[in-house]
Amino acid sequence: MRVDCAELTRFIVPGTDSDVAEAYAALAERARTTVFGFEDEVVFVDIETTGFDPDRDAIIEIAALRAKGPEMLDRFHTMVDPGRPVPLEITKLTGIDDAMLAGAPGPEAAATDFARFAGGADIIAHNVSFDRGFLTRAAGTACFRGEWIDSLQLSLLALPRLSSHRLHDLALAFGATIPTHRATEDAEALAFLWRVMLCALEGLPPGLVAHIAQLAPGAEWPLRGTLAHIAGGSKRVPTFDLKETRRHRVTADKAESLLDAEGLECSCPPAEEIVSEFEADGIAGRMYQGFERRDEQARMATAVTEAFASGTHAAIEAGTGVGKSVAYLVPAARFALENKVSVGVATKTNSLADQLIYSELPALCEAMDEPLRYVSLKGYEHYPCLRKLERFASELGADAPECTIVTTATLLTWSAQSSWGDLDAMNIHWSRELRTQIAAAIPDCTHKRCRFFPNLCYLHGARRRAASSHIVVTNHALLFRDVVASGGILPPIRHWIVDEAHAAEAEARDQLTLAAGHMELAAVLTALHSRGRGGILEAVRRKMRSAPGEPGTLLAELVAAEEAITTAATLVNSLFDFVKDLGTVVADTGYDQCDVRITSQIREAGPWGPVASIGGSLARKLEAVLERGRSLVTLLEQAGPEFGDPRADLAGLLSRIADQLEGLTAVLSGESAEYVYWLELDRRRNVATERLIAARLDVGQVLAEEFFSRSHSIIFTSATIAAGDDFSHFVRGVGLDRLDEGAYTTLRLESSYDFDNQMAVFVPNDMAMPSTNGYLSDLESLLRQVHLAMGGSTLTLFTNRRDMDRLYQVLEPELETQGVSLIIQGKGVSRKRLRDEFLADEALSLFATKSFWEGFDAKGDTLRCVVVPRLPFGRPTDPLAQEREEREGRAAWARYALPEAVIELKQAAGRLIRSKSDTGCLVIADSRVLHKGYGRDFLAALPVKDIERLSSADTASEIGRRFGRPKPD
Numbered sequence: 016m017r018v019d020c021a022e023l024t025r026f027i028v029p030g031t032d033s034d035v036a037e038a039y040a041a042l043a044e045r046a047r048t049t050v051f052g053f054e055d056e057v058v059f060v061d062i063e064t065t066g067f068d069p070d071r072d073a074i075i076e077i078a079a080l081r082a083k084g085p086e087m088l089d090r091f092h093t094m095v096d097p098g099r100p101v102p103l104e105i106t107k108l109t110g111i112d113d114a115m116l117a118g119a120p121g122p123e124a125a126a127t128d129f130a131r132f133a134g135g136a137d138i139i140a141h142n143v144s145f146d147r148g149f150l151t152r153a154a155g156t157a158c159f160r161g162e163w164i165d166s167l168q169l170s171l172l173a174l175p176r177l178s179s180h181r182l183h184d185l186a187l188a189f190g191a192t193i194p195t196h197r198a199t200e201d202a203e204a205l206a207f208l209w210r211v212m213l214c215a216l217e218g219l220p221p222g223l224v225a226h227i228a229q230l231a232p233g234a235e236w237p238l239r240g241t242l243a244h245i246a247g248g249s250k251r252v253p254t255f256d257l258k259e260t261r262r263h264r265v266t267a268d269k270a271e272s273l274l275d276a277e278g279l280e281c282s283c284p285p286a287e288e289i290v291s292e293f294e295a296d297g298i299a300g301r302m303y304q305g306f307e308r309r310d311e312q313a314r315m316a317t318a319v320t321e322a323f324a325s326g327t328h329a330a331i332e333a334g335t336g337v338g339k340s341v342a343y344l345v346p347a348a349r350f351a352l353e354n355k356v357s358v359g360v361a362t363k364t365n366s367l368a369d370q371l372i373y374s375e376l377p378a379l380c381e382a383m384d385e386p387l388r389y390v391s392l393k394g395y396e397h398y399p400c401l402r403k404l405e406r407f408a409s410e411l412g413a414d415a416p417e418c419t420i421v422t423t424a425t426l427l428t429w430s431a432q433s434s435w436g437d438l439d440a441m442n443i444h445w446s447r448e449l450r451t452q453i454a455a456a457i458p459d460c461t462h463k464r465c466r467f468f469p470n471l472c473y474l475h476g477a478r479r480r481a482a483s484s485h486i487v488v489t490n491h492a493l494l495f496r497d498v499v500a501s502g503g504i505l506p507p508i509r510h511w512i513v514d515e516a517h518a519a520e521a522e523a524r525d526q527l528t529l530a531a532g533h534m535e536l537a538a539v540l541t542a543l544h545s546r547g548r549g550g551i552l553e554a555v556r557r558k559m560r561s562a563p564g565e566p567g568t569l570l571a572e573l574v575a576a577e578e579a580i581t582t583a584a585t586l587v588n589s590l591f592d593f594v595k596d597l598g599t600v601v602a603d604t605g606y607d608q609c610d611v612r613i614t615s616q617i618r619e620a621g622p623w624g625p626v627a628s629i630g631g632s633l634a635r636k637l638e639a640v641l642e643r644g645r646s647l648v649t650l651l652e653q654a655g656p657e658f659g660d661p662r663a664d665l666a667g668l669l670s671r672i673a674d675q676l677e678g679l680t681a682v683l684s685g686e687s688a689e690y691v692y693w694l695e696l697d698r699r700r701n702v703a704t705e706r707l708i709a710a711r712l713d714v715g716q717v718l719a720e721e722f723f724s725r726s727h728s729i730i731f732t733s734a735t736i737a738a739g740d741d742f743s744h745f746v747r748g749v750g751l752d753r754l755d756e757g758a759y760t761t762l763r764l765e766s767s768y769d770f771d772n773q774m775a776v777f778v779p780n781d782m783a784m785p786s787t788n789g790y791l792s793d794l795e796s797l798l799r800q801v802h803l804a805m806g807g808s809t810l811t812l813f814t815n816r817r818d819m820d821r822l823y824q825v826l827e828p829e830l831e832t833q834g835v836s837l838i839i840q841g842k843g844v845s846r847k848r849l850r851d852e853f854l855a856d857e858a859l860s861l862f863a864t865k866s867f868w869e870g871f872d873a874k875g876d877t878l879r880c881v882v883v884p885r886l887p888f889g890r891p892t893d894p895l896a897q898e899r900e901e902r903e904g905r906a907a908w909a910r911y912a913l914p915e916a917v918i919e920l921k922q923a924a925g926r927l928i929r930s931k932s933d934t935g936c937l938v939i940a941d942s943r944v945l946h947k948g949y950g951r952d953f954l955a956a957l958p959v960k961d962i963e964r965l966s967s968a969d970t971a972s973e974i975g976r977r978f979g980r981p982k983p984d
């Protein structure tokens with residue numbers, strides 16, 4: 016039996032090689048028929064519980080299956096009385112309520128019974144630490160004699176091209192019993208999926224499984240036995256070689272590099288010809304079934320063509336529904352093909368880049384008459400460095416944690432199954448430290464000395480393909496990093512589309528920011544040398560012991576470097592202790608984290624003294640570390656090729672130190688008027704995240720000098736870059752206003768949606784002003800009424816986290832009793848998970864902070880009401896806003912804060928209507944929009960002309976009537 020390919024395809028990461036996808040599609044059938052000779056009896060278990068914490072929560076159900084190979088031998092099932100009520104959300108999830116548990120054994124008796132059932136067999140569970148935690152806590156560790164094996168680990172490393180490894184998703188992908196959050200079904204699904212995973216493992220390149228089974232010798236890893244059995248099952252196990260494996264996977268790209276448009280007489284298709292591509296029989300028409308001509312789309316394509324033809328720039332606001340990506344891709348592709356040059360497309364979010372690479376560009380390719388090449392290119396750190404991975408894997412020792420072993424193994428299998436791709440496409444929860452150790456980096460790439468260079472390397476392979484691609488999709492970060500470095504990171508591209516351009520200024524500022532951080536400095540110094548914990552210098556020492564010849568100067572330099580590093584590490588801790596103390600000189604905002612602008616008053620105040628003097632000492636010591644380190648790099652170069660790896664790693668770490676030193680000296684001196692300086696603080700004593708920041712105030716000037724000067728044409732586009740009809744805020748931010756007259760144009764295209772019929776905007780007219788005491792209770796009452804009226808699908812976007820937390824505490828239990836579920840953005844749950852949860856369930860409503868909607872695309876009924884409690888003005892404590900106000904006075908507010916807030920409100924409104932059939936309402940609960948002069952700016956920028964001003968109670972009943980979920984009978 017082959018699985019339902021549509022289901023499986025949903026879970027295969029886009030861009031997966033076709034042979035790999037086909038192999039995944041055959042796994043379910045193989046799992047039913049394959050018999051592995053080594054298989055002993057094992058027990059598959061699943062439990063349901065009252066919560067996630069074994070110390071506070073308890074088991075309510077246990078189900079298990081005993082199996083040998085594909086044969087089921089025995090079953091175990093019991094309900095469990097946890098000795099406390101089952102929480103409502105667990106009953107909703109599992110269907111298990113208190114009545115079902117009456118008379119059932121308690122956790123200890125049930126877990127002991129299960130232990131008897133398991134006997135000496137190994138116990139397999141998905142995310143085994145959860146089940147093991149509850150069962151051993153209830154019955155005692157000694158009751159269980161077999162190994163606890165984690166099927167989630169096996170799934171990750173055996174099926175690295177899947178986007179999800181949740182049991183439910185694996186079951187959907189491979190046609191197993193669909194888990195229902197009841198233990199019996201979950202255990203049955205797991206038993207089948209385990210065999211799918213074993214078959215997937217068997218399909219990996221010869222020798223790789225044996226290699227993985229030998230990772231981290233001496234480390235406890237229960238999965239090792241299973242891997243060794245599968246590896247031993249092959250008749251002859253060849254030695255694994257990553258280079259050979261890559262050679263089999265990668266086909267060399269022989270395409271020629273395209274031209275640099277600098278100095279070329281570029282030609283452009285006539286505008287009429289481009290417009291005709293937006294007819295049903297044109298390129299855009301052929302891209303999609305049921306294509307409908309849109310005037311705005313054709314107008315945007317014309318504007319892009321005219322800008323490319325005249326070598327000018329453009330800022331284009333294209334409302335939702337215009338189809339702006341196709342509007343720029345078609346002229347960009349025609350221009351690139353005609354002139355044999357590359358056009359760059361830079362996006363802010365991965366979701367848009369993925370949409371271009373995996374949806375729109377493939378469709379465009381099919382619709383074009385000529386072969387169009389395109390590629391996605393990210394920053395170095397997004398790609399795995401195979402040289403580092405190989406060495407990292409070989410150096411894993413007995414103390415390696417299981418999660419590190421599994422991640423390393425997954426990277427190896429992913430490399431064997433992926434011609435191209437990057438770390439973001441992998442389903443791994445990275446620790447920052449681990450990712451840094453494996454990711455590629457400019458300073459430590461050994462280029463021609465590396466055995467993977469260039470074609471087998473993910474990074475250089477992507478760069479090579481970029482040089483021969485007509486469309487290069489990249490992100491804002493890499494584009495502006497290239498601008499800051501004056502080129503060399505990206506191919507020489509002279510024509511750019513900067514999509515999601517509302518974020519361009521901030522991203523460019525990030526790339527221009529200098530910083531020194533407590534964690535960053537401590538990590539890089541530890542990676543160089545840490546007494547008793549190794550580091551690169553320790554690796555050099557080990558190599559020196561085994562290398563022939565006299566160590567002499569090298570050893571002396573090594574000792575001197577180690578001393579400098581040890582002193583620098585002490586100074587780092589001391590400096591940031593004093594930095595933390597600076598938190599006492601600013602008013603307590605009630606939050607642990609705060610930003611403190613370094614004003615002249617702060618620099619003159621007493622607590623700054625030790626920061627300046629210890630910071631100065633640290634800067635001098637870091638200079639010494641750099642000097643010693645660079646001299647070591649030279650000596651290692653002379654010492655021979657066996658020192659190549661540590662030399663490259665050392666060079667990489669020195670470059671990170673140089674960046675930190677630059678940030679430190681910039682902040683300590685505080686001399687440049689081009690920067691604003693601040694401290695990022697965390698008041699908690701045990702958190703070491705302090706950073707010293709120097710951020711460029713006027714990014715536009717840098718872009719004018721470095722970006723526009725070397726580009727022929729840049730198109731900035733977004734659904735929200737103008738405040739009303741006014742582009743001046745955007746134009747100033749990115750520096751277009753520094754160019755000669757006529758060097759750029761602006762264009763505003765209305766949305767193709769019928770907002771007046773699809774969307775309503777309400778402003779309750781009886782709310783207290785946000786600065787007054789009555790506001791929070793008015794807001795509480797409004798939210799209660801709105802949520803009850805809507806019955807779900809409501810997103811409230813707070814600017815103030817404390818308001819959000821406080822109102823959630825009050826409203827969530829109350830709404831729950833009335834059948835309305837409310838979730839909240841918070842610690843411990845990723846934004847993606849929260850978003851997926853919200854989008855999957857129309858009955859859910861969500862409290863989130865205003866930054867939440869970045870990349871949020873909620874088509875259909877899952878989002879029908881957005882509530883904005885306060886107008887989205889930036890924080891008054893924002894150092895950038897404070898600095899602007901100090902320099903420009905009250906005018907700064909109208910120049911920056913107001914248009915930024917207007918644009919943010921437009922973005923919130925834009926989230927509601929994502930297709931022609933969407934309907935929804937926006938509720939603005941801030942009466943300043945009615946009573947303050949600037950309120951008009953907000954209302955005028957919204958796509959709906961009639962604003963409904965009703966009492967809170969009437970607002971709620973009106974939106975309930977027009978947009979609420981139908982009540983169940």
Ligand code: SF4
Pocket residue numbers: 399400401402403455456459460461462465466467468469472473474475
């Ligand atoms: S070429 Fe550079 S980035 Fe690529 S694997 Fe080798 S060292 Fe790493």
